[in-house]
Amino acid sequence: MRALSGETLPVPPIWLMRQAGRYLPEYRELRAKAGGFLDLCYAPEMATEVTLQPIRRFDLDAAILFSDILVVPHALGQEVRFVEGEGPRLDPVTGLAEFGRLKDAIDLDMLAPVYETVSRVRKELSREKALIGFCGAPYTVATYMVGGRGGEEQAPARLLAYREPDVFAELIERLVTASAAHLVAQLKAGADAVQIFDSWAGDLPPGEFARWSTRPIAELCERVRAEVPGAKIIAFARGAGAKLADFAGVVPADGFGVATSEDLRVARSAVYASRALQGAVDPIALVAGGAALDRAVDDALAALGGHPMILNLGHGVRQETPPEHVAQLVKRARGKG
Ligand SMILES: Cc1c2[nH]c(c1CCC(=O)O)Cc1[nH]c(c(CCC(=O)O)c1C)Cc1[nH]c(c(CCC(=O)O)c1C)Cc1[nH]c(c(C)c1CCC(=O)O)C2
DSSP states (O other), X not given: OTTTTTOOOSSOXXXXXXXXXXXXXXXXXXXXXXXXXXXXXXXXXXXXXXXXHHHHHHOOSEEEOSOOTTHHHHHTTOOEEEETTTEEEEOOOOSHHHHHHSOSSOOTTTTHHHHHHHHHHHHHSOTTSEEEEEEEOHHHHHHHHHHSSSGGGGHXXXXXXXHOHHHHHHHHHHHHHHHHHHXXXXXXXXXXXXXXXXXXXXXXXHHHHIIIIIHHHHHHHHHHHHHSTTOXXXXXXXXXGGGHHHHHHHOOOSEEEOOTTSOHHHHHHHSOTTSEEEEEEOHHHHHHOHHHHHHHHHHHHHHTTTSOEEEEESSOOOTTOOHHHHHHHHHHHTTOO
């Protein structure tokens, strides 16, 4: 929280995107009992346990709520399934006809178990540790809603944005409203900060990026702060690269995430000195471990020395990551290994 307030700490706080998940044996054990992935997201007792697992094991400085960005379309009435080994599948929303079948407003009752998880985690977590809530950015969530899946399939959303910009704008606007309500509910339940994940924004050309990533995220931040004044927000437009300066000039977040392929020194010159930067150790270096991981940690710390910083990865922890390598990263960053 101090880093997000613009303080430069001698040892930066550490958390990792996807710090809870399948690379941890204790997660796999609980996941096997939970049934489906979404069942786990909506079971407060188990979701609390999964959120806390990496904190117990590695003493990280922040927990991130165990949930998913796709609970928002789910609570808007879209069918969402997680197919084992393949990832998420949604019934695509490609035009006004399907829009009509969605709910007018996000069903916050449906997400009550998520907010209950937030308050349980906050109660169990020590005061020195922050709890981060999150949502997907409107654009990234829209790519799943329109394409019905992730990955290469952002083309359907981008095509819709070119062919029928008014329809796409309507979807984005609905997602800004729904996501603001979801973030506000998490903050009111006890989240200390929230992160907005725009995982696919970096692929957009500058004009589309400004319209579908930057502006909706700025609007989302403002709507959240209108209800929770001073809310601490981290915006992660993954792969923004040279577009980060424009993004950070418009988006009033307290911290900005940096991706693996981006240069932290360039990012540093792109944001105000008082805005924290978060990143950007290569998740593959975390898989490799050893001297390569030490070097990756040292490079990130050196690149952001004297700037408010949160040490993280440039994207999520990969499934094949040996858990001991996360312990190594923490030790190295704290100057003990
Ligand atoms: C795009 C996106 C999604 N979800 C998320 C994003 C944005 C971040 C990014 O770019 O990775 C965000 C997310 N997903 C998950 C979290 C929980 C908190 C954390 O530990 O970071 C967070 C913050 C858990 C999860 N979300 C998912 C899992 C794996 C599910 C399982 O246990 O089977 C976890 C732990 C499933 C998921 N959820 C999503 C996909 C594409 C997948 C399938 C990929 C995979 O299977 O690894 C959508």
